[in-house]
Amino acid sequence: MSADQAVITIAPSHARRLRATVSARILVPLVVIGILGIGAIVVPVLYNYDPLHADLLVRLKPPGTAMPDGSIAIFGTDKVGSDLFAEMMAGTRVSLIVGASTLLIAGIVGGILGLLAGYFGGWLDTALMRIADIQLAFPSILLAILLVSVLGQGILNVIIVLSISNWVIFARVIRSQVLGLKSLEYVEAARTLGASHFHIIFRTLLPGCIAPMLVIASVEFGYVVLAEAALSFLGVGAPFGTPSLGSTISTGTQYLASAWWISTIPGLLLLVLVLATGVLGDALRDRFDPRLRSA
Amino acid sequence: MAEMRIGSDAVTRSAAASLLSVRDLQVEFTTAAGVARALDGVSFDVSPGETLAILGESGSGKSVTGQAVMALLPKPAGSIVGGSIVYDGLDLTARPVKDVRKLCATEIAMVFQDPLSSLNPVFQVGYQVAEPFRRRLGMGKREAWGKALELLKRVGIPDAETRIGDYPHQFSGGQRQRIMIAMAIALEPRLLIADEPTTALDVTVQKQIIALLADLQAETGMAMILISHDLGVVAQVAERAAIMYAGRIVETGPIREVYDRPAHPYTRGLLDSIPSAAEIGGRLTPIVGSPPNLLALPSGCSFNPRCPFATDRCRTKVPALRQPASRGSDHAAGCHYSEEVLADA
Amino acid sequence: MPKAAPTHQPLLSVSNLKVAYPIRSSVLRRIVGEKVAVRDVTFEVKPGETVGLVGESGSGKSTVARSVIGLIKPDAGAIGFNGHDITRYSPRQLKSVRREMQMVFQDPYASLNPRLTVRDLIAEGWRVHRDVVPRGNWTAVAQELMERVGLNPDYSDRYAHQFSGGQRQRIGIARALALKPKLIICDEAVSALDVSVQAQVLNLLQDLQEELGLAYLFISHDLSVVEHLCARVLVLHGGEVVEEGSVHDIFDRPQHDYTKALLAAVPVVRPWLGRSVSSSTSTHPERLTQGGTIAPNIQSREERNDIYS
Numbered sequence: 024m025s026a027d028q029a030v031i032t033i034a035p036s037h038a039r040r041l042r043a044t045v046s047a048r049i050l051v052p053l054v055v056i057g058i059l060g061i062g063a064i065v066v067p068v069l070y071n072y073d074p075l076h077a078d079l080l081v082r083l084k085p086p087g088t089a090m091p092d093g094s095i096a097i098f099g100t101d102k103v104g105s106d107l108f109a110e111m112m113a114g115t116r117v118s119l120i121v122g123a124s125t126l127l128i129a130g131i132v133g134g135i136l137g138l139l140a141g142y143f144g145g146w147l148d149t150a151l152m153r154i155a156d157i158q159l160a161f162p163s164i165l166l167a168i169l170l171v172s173v174l175g176q177g178i179l180n181v182i183i184v185l186s187i188s189n190w191v192i193f194a195r196v197i198r199s200q201v202l203g204l205k206s207l208e209y210v211e212a213a214r215t216l217g218a219s220h221f222h223i224i225f226r227t228l229l230p231g232c233i234a235p236m237l238v239i240a241s242v243e244f245g246y247v248v249l250a251e252a253a254l255s256f257l258g259v260g261a262p263f264g265t266p267s268l269g270s271t272i273s274t275g276t277q278y279l280a281s282a283w284w285i286s287t288i289p290g291l292l293l294l295v296l297v298l299a300t301g302v303l304g305d306a307l308r309d310r311f312d313p314r315l316r317s318a
Numbered sequence: 319m320a321e322m323r324i325g326s327d328a329v330t331r332s333a334a335a336s337l338l339s340v341r342d343l344q345v346e347f348t349t350a351a352g353v354a355r356a357l358d359g360v361s362f363d364v365s366p367g368e369t370l371a372i373l374g375e376s377g378s379g380k381s382v383t384g385q386a387v388m389a390l391l392p393k394p395a396g397s398i399v400g401g402s403i404v405y406d407g408l409d410l411t412a413r414p415v416k417d418v419r420k421l422c423a424t425e426i427a428m429v430f431q432d433p434l435s436s437l438n439p440v441f442q443v444g445y446q447v448a449e450p451f452r453r454r455l456g457m458g459k460r461e462a463w464g465k466a467l468e469l470l471k472r473v474g475i476p477d478a479e480t481r482i483g484d485y486p487h488q489f490s491g492g493q494r495q496r497i498m499i500a501m502a503i504a505l506e507p508r509l510l511i512a513d514e515p516t517t518a519l520d521v522t523v524q525k526q527i528i529a530l531l532a533d534l535q536a537e538t539g540m541a542m543i544l545i546s547h548d549l550g551v552v553a554q555v556a557e558r559a560a561i562m563y564a565g566r567i568v569e570t571g572p573i574r575e576v577y578d579r580p581a582h583p584y585t586r587g588l589l590d591s592i593p594s595a596a597e598i599g600g601r602l603t604p605i606v607g608s609p610p611n612l613l614a615l616p617s618g619c620s621f622n623p624r625c626p627f628a629t630d631r632c633r634t635k636v637p638a639l640r641q642p643a644s645r646g647s648d649h650a651a652g653c654h655y656s657e658e659v660l661a662d663a
Numbered sequence: 664m665p666k667a668a669p670t671h672q673p674l675l676s677v678s679n680l681k682v683a684y685p686i687r688s689s690v691l692r693r694i695v696g697e698k699v700a701v702r703d704v705t706f707e708v709k710p711g712e713t714v715g716l717v718g719e720s721g722s723g724k725s726t727v728a729r730s731v732i733g734l735i736k737p738d739a740g741a742i743g744f745n746g747h748d749i750t751r752y753s754p755r756q757l758k759s760v761r762r763e764m765q766m767v768f769q770d771p772y773a774s775l776n777p778r779l780t781v782r783d784l785i786a787e788g789w790r791v792h793r794d795v796v797p798r799g800n801w802t803a804v805a806q807e808l809m810e811r812v813g814l815n816p817d818y819s820d821r822y823a824h825q826f827s828g829g830q831r832q833r834i835g836i837a838r839a840l841a842l843k844p845k846l847i848i849c850d851e852a853v854s855a856l857d858v859s860v861q862a863q864v865l866n867l868l869q870d871l872q873e874e875l876g877l878a879y880l881f882i883s884h885d886l887s888v889v890e891h892l893c894a895r896v897l898v899l900h901g902g903e904v905v906e907e908g909s910v911h912d913i914f915d916r917p918q919h920d921y922t923k924a925l926l927a928a929v930p931v932v933r934p935w936l937g938r939s940v941s942s943s944t945s946t947h948p949e950r951l952t953q954g955g956t957i958a959p960n961i962q963s964r965e966e967r968n969d970i971y972s
């Protein structure tokens with residue numbers, strides 16, 4: 024009975040409303056991210072965007088200006104005359120690539136370490152968690168700047184740097200999830216079948232960790248994108264010639280008085296992207312909340 | 319025992335005799351999967367000094383019955399949608415929850431299954447037992463503490479003088495249940511509802527707790543409702559039994575009559591399922607099938623898919639609680655074929 | 664009768680088993696001592712026999728079960744299975760023993776992986792022990808097993824949460840049977856079930872024993888269930904076996920005071936008919952538990968009962 028009772032403690036109208044909003048809160052951010060993703064792939068190609076190309080005649084034109092080649096720069100142009108819309112979408116491409124790769128690496132590394140630490144415990148657990156504590160105590164953007172100055176600039180390095188500062192969160196959450204699952208009878212049941220450690224970790228425990236992993240991943244995505252932008256803003260992220268939302272915003276700040284759009288519009292786009300992933304993460308968290316999962 | 323008129327929808331007794339009189343009580347839970355009628359036409363009476371056992375399997379509605387009386391139904395999911403709960407001439411269903419709780423604080427007490435989660439771990443037990451005296455009776459600290467000590471002795475806490483300052487986790491499960499009982503009887507309630515008070519305890523401790531409850535009742539003359547899924551535990555102390563199935567009382571009467579001559583196939587199935595010394599090593603006779611799902615109850619008698627006596631009539635017509643022919647006036651069963659069930663024994 | 668024990672050599676023989684749990688300090692989690700949960704436990708289970716393990720909460724019943732099945736390592740003593748001491752086995756050797764020894768757990772909710780279908784739950788053991796059932800037959804054999812334990816084989820694609828408590832316990836039994844064990848350890852396997860469902864499961868366990876010649880180590884705090892099912896009974900108290908014997912000896916002629924107290928406390932369904940257990944009720948159970956109070960006299964209550972009813 025206990026399971027049934029736990030499931031049905033919310034009145035139907037309330038529960039239905041909650042579940043309806045959960046679906047909307049998952050769907051809308053997914054659509055937004057999808058559109059941005061498609062845009063990031065398609066727009067720079069359509070516009071034949073070249074980051075190194077400069078056309079000083081049309082620099083700093085406001086949004087809606089007709090260009091010499093007959094097109095209209097809907098978001099205006101930047102300080103070297105590139106179409107801001109194309110530049111932004113190319114920047115979004117970098118942001119999405121950096122975000123996805125970072126989460127993949129951090130998720131796999133952190134997830135595995137968390138699984139192992141939680142399952143085996145002992146010195147491995149102690150060591151890992153101490154490292155995690157130390158790292159968490161250190162401001163991650165500072166760590167990133169430090170690492171980039173050692174590794175040098177470049178997208179790959181940005182990914183590595185951000186992965187290093189993000190695996191900890193995965194490791195900690197998965198570890199505590201495993202600690203909770205480990206004592207459940209069904210995990211013991213697998214042991215009494217004679218299952219190996221490998222079997223128990225990857226076939227029994229891992230599936231129970233997927234949901235929290237997804238939740239952290241979508242929450243973290245926004246942070247990673249922001250961190251990449253911040254690094255690029257500070258000039259230690261994407262190298263020259265690689266457009267990034269951060270570097271576009273950064274260069275735009277010099278022209279805030281005369282050409283407000285260069286910083287503001289990419290800034291808004293960044294806001295939308297981060298908000299979308301944040302909302303998605305919260306919605307996923309609700310979706311996996313057992314109290315809402317029924318019938 | 320007061321006379322009873324066994325009607326289609328109500329079992330009425332003289333109002334003076336019963337302290338609590340529940341009539342046709344209906345409780346619904348609105349859940350994500352639909353509306354579940356957890357209680358459907360529950361009627362019973364309890365007189366001062368009497369013990370009523372409410373028995374039935376998990377999910378049959380025993381706890382909900384207790385919660386409804388105490389206005390403890392979880393809000394907003396659960397609500398009373400019909401019937402009345404008359405306590406000492408007062409219809410509790412017609413009163414605001416606040417009033418009912420206030421009444422319950424002094425006159426109706428409840429003991430729960432899990433004594434650890436009902437005690438506050440950060441306060442000394444003496445403090446917790448003394449609290450009702452201070453809050454309700456406005457006693458001074460010292461006086462209330464003295465009362466608490468008296469109570470702890472009365473429920474059989476050894477070395478009560480030294481242990482009164484201990485915290486809940488320093489007591490064994492049985493002792494914690496004794497402390498809960500001490501708190502429940504502090505203000506000398508006229509009705510005590512005990513919801514599975516011994517289910518979490520070992521048999522030896524269980525026996526002590528049941529005996530304690532019986533003794534306290536004999537001393538104070540309070541009425542008692544003993545909720546349990548264990549037919550054996552309550553048999554030691556209860557005078558009357560009400561057997562619940564799928565939110566209905568399917569059989570009620572003096573406990574001895576109900577156990578010795580069950581008139582409902584479900585009661586009989588329960589009694590036959592209990593392993594007894596008689597058929598050691600032999601086969602038990604369980605009730606076939608699975609417990610009912612409140613969201614998809616079968617039509618007619620909700621027991622019909624599991625009932626060996628079921629006919630087409632059972633699948634269409636809900637049986638009313640009635641007195642089977644040849645049985646005493648206070649024995650009632652909700653079955654179309656009680657006579658056959660009795661004759662089949 | 665299935666209960667008559669054949670006089671083979673023992674299937675399981677536990678001798679002088681001792682298990683201690685470390686006591687850790689609350690802050691640094693450093694080991695500051697040990698709590699001996701069971702000591703000097705010795706018993707045997709013969710093939711096809713049911714041995715009951717009874718005792719109060721904390722007496723060490725689960726500890727015995729868990730060390731026999733290898734979930735915890737004993738500190739001393741030997742656990743012989745089929746004549747070999749498995750406490751000295753390597754993990755690889757243990758794996759083959761585990762096939763022959765299975766467990767049915769107490770909690771029908773927590774003991775089944777919520778993310779597996781019934782078929783996968785039953786097949787999990789075959790994934791570990793590749794040679795039991797060829798992969799192509801998994802579904803068919805799993806459905807056969809479901810039928811065997813009284814579940815509708817059409818439901819093999821459902822998840823455990825779609826079943827009732829009793830049905831879930833049947834899934835647990837099917838999973839244990841999947842590896843064709845010789846011994847099944849039931850740690851409070853029917854305690855969480857309602858009495859009518861419990862009777863169904865007890866009947867099933869008996870049928871399976873008759874058919875497959877299984878031996879059971881049956882742990883329960885419910886003495887009437889143990890009396891019903893077991894041929895021999897072990898009474899555990901404070902981690903030690905205080906009495907051992909045939910079910911008739913233990914229930915009809917208990918020797919140890921603790922056993923007597925335990926039996927005296929078993930609630931009788933119809934107290935007005937007199938006790939079915941012939942043990943003397945002179946020993947107060949209170950003396951043996953921590954409570955230490957004077958017992959309110961239940962006998963007088965029973966008499967009162969008669970007047971009321």
Ligand SMILES: Nc1ncnc2c1ncn2[C@@H]1O[C@H](COP(=O)(O)OP(=O)(O)OP(=O)(O)O)[C@@H](O)[C@H]1O
Binds near residue numbers: 356
């Ligand atoms: N908070 C709740 N929300 C929704 N349904 C509930 C709630 N509490 C109880 N119910 C439903 O009401 C029915 C009766 O529950 P109740 O707790 O009274 O059972 P019970 O007889 O006390 O069982 P048990 O022996 O398991 O305690 C059950 O079917 C249960 O699912």
Ligand SMILES: Nc1ncnc2c1ncn2[C@@H]1O[C@H](COP(=O)(O)OP(=O)(O)OP(=O)(O)O)[C@@H](O)[C@H]1O
Binds near residue numbers: 720884
């Ligand atoms: N993981 C553990 N760590 C420390 N002590 C433990 C642990 N598991 C059990 N114990 C202790 O060992 C003793 C025996 O416990 P065990 O679980 O075997 O009892 P049991 O007879 O199965 O009781 P129950 O009927 O409550 O299940 C108890 O005193 C218990 O507190």
Ligand code: SF4
Binds near residue numbers: 582621632
């Ligand atoms: S009414 Fe019919 S189905 Fe219901 S209990 Fe009686 S005989 Fe069985």
Ligand SMILES: [Mg+2]
Binds near residue numbers: 380381382
């Ligand atoms: Mg209940």
Ligand SMILES: [Mg+2]
Binds near residue numbers: 725726
């Ligand atoms: Mg146990």
